[in-house]
Amino acid sequence: xxxxxxxxxxEWLRRLEGQLNVEQLIQGCCQALxxxxxxxxxxxxxxxxxxxxxxxxxxxxxxxxxxGTMRFRVGEGLCGSVARSxxxxxxxxVSKEKRFLPPSxxxxxxxxxxxxxxxxxxxxxxxxxxVNLTSFSANQRFRQAKERLPKRFLDRLAQGV
Numbered sequence: 001x002x003x004x005x006x007x008x009x010x011e012w013l014r015r016l017e018g019q020l021n022v023e024q025l026i027q028g029c030c031q032a033l034x035x036x037x038x039x040x041x042x043x044x045x046x047x048x049x050x051x052x053x054x055x056x057x058x059x060x061x062x063x064x065x066x067x068g069t070m071r072f073r074v075g076e077g078l079c080g081s082v083a084r085s086x087x088x089x090x091x092x093x094v095s096k097e098k099r100f101l102p103p104s105x106x107x108x109x110x111x112x113x114x115x116x117x118x119x120x121x122x123x124x125x126x127x128x129x130x131v132n133l134t135s136f137s138a139n140q141r142f143r144q145a146k147e148r149l150p151k152r153f154l155d156r157l158a159q160g161v
Contacts, residue, residue: 026058027058029157030058033133038135039061039117039134041135042059042060042061042133043056043060043132044131044157045072045079045131047074047083047129052073053073053074054072054074054083055070074127077101078094078099078101079130079132082119082130083127084127085120090118091115091117093114094114094116095114100116114135115135115138116134117134118131118132118133119131120154121158122155122158131157
């Protein structure tokens with residue numbers, strides 16, 4: 001008899017459900033997002049409401065941690081557009097995306113990004129951050145991830161941010 005396959009999103013939600021340590025919760029969410037989306041990198045940007053700037057606070061899949069070095073104003077670039085609209089944004093090829101702004105602090109490797117999925121983090125109607133998933137190839141799984149990631153997963157992440 002075949003064992004029914006488990007839903008990977010629900011599995012990650014179960015693992016993260018009782019997590020009270022914010023750093024562990026966020027790192028667990030980054031890992032889950034990488035696995036669920038097939039992305040090469042995941043970063044979570046937090047919105048400073050006083051300056052209206054998004055800054056990288058957590059990242060996985062990068063050699064040099066860009067914490068505090070990459071900043072975008074709300075409305076600027078892909079992530080800033082997502083922060084303003086509170087709507088997910090998928091770009092199959094960022095080289096054709098006028099709003100894509102490769103940050104100079106990220107260096108040469110960032111410019112090789114091909115696909116990008118930006119997801120808003122909203123808590124109590126306010127944008128608190130943006131999740132950026134990037135791939136060095138044309139990642140078809142991003143389209144599926146955009147549809148598959150339940151709102152409660154992103155809500156849990158937003159609460160931690």
